[in-house]
Amino acid sequence: MAMRSWAGRRRGVWVVVGVLAGVVLVxxxxxxxxxxxxxxxxxxxxxxxxxxxxxxxxxxxxVHIVPGMVFLLGALFQLSGRFRSRHLVGHRRLGRVLVTAGLLSGVLAVVVGVWFPFGGPTETGAAAVFGVWFLITLVLGRRAVRRRDVLAHRRWMIRAFAVALGVGTIRVWVGVFQLVGVLAIQDGRGAPWFGVSFWLALVLHVALAEAYLRVGPRPGPVRRRVAVGPAV
Ligand code: HEM
Structure with missing residues (x-):
């Protein structure tokens, strides 16, 4: 019963993921x-x-944006059970590329957020907190899979992906604040609301990732099979 309900919800999760990735791409x-x-x-x-x-x-x-796009788009394949089960070697190779891209993008996210934030100190704070969290999730995700702890690897990579996908939700909040008239991107007015968009989106994404890991589908047999493969 729980299995069947998650099959439907899983599709819904992928639709939301696809829309947010599309927003980032635009x-x-x-x-x-x-x-x-x-x-x-x-x-x-x-x-x-x-x-x-x-x-x-x-x-x-x-150097922030391009590796970030590589990470976000590549992660869509990495998180697909079908891709992992059919292309395990590809998953490992792509994984190394994506972790490197993610680390580069994450370090530069903090640099950009401190150096020239459109949203001022509010954005700097968010970039520092969530940029560092993103880096931690990548490092721990990579470390877990080197220990062949696939379940921990899955958890950390879902957390990393949730932050990356939050970039799309930031833009949704920016749109909302522009609509209600408290933020004007074109002439640089109301820029703190840009920083508020970072906080609202990224807190939401971190929380949703934790909720998904607690009540979401249990990892299936494919992931267990990965656990007995050679270490990456
Ligand atoms: C890994 C996937 C990521 C992608 C694909 C990505 C993409 C982008 C894009 C496209 C922009 C340009 C903003 C725009 O034109 O709307 C941007 C800016 C920025 N991103 Fe990221 N990003 C990623 C991760 C992160 C993370 C984890 C953080 C840390 C919270 C972050 C912090 C920033 C900051 C501070 C800016 C500058 C915003 C400004 O003041 O203009 N990004 N990113």
């Missing part, structure tokens, strides 16, 4: 379209515009 595309011309020509946008910081500091910004 904002990544928007970044490229708005930043690349300025980076290439060296013409800086207005200093109070949102994109100014991305054009003025493209290296830290894009």
């Amino acid at each position: 904002f990544f595309a928007v970044r490229l379209v708005t930043d690349v011309p300025g980076v290439v020509t060296g013409v800086l946008p207005r200093a109070d515009s949102f994109q100014y910081r991305y054009v003025a500091h493209p290296v830290p910004a894009y």
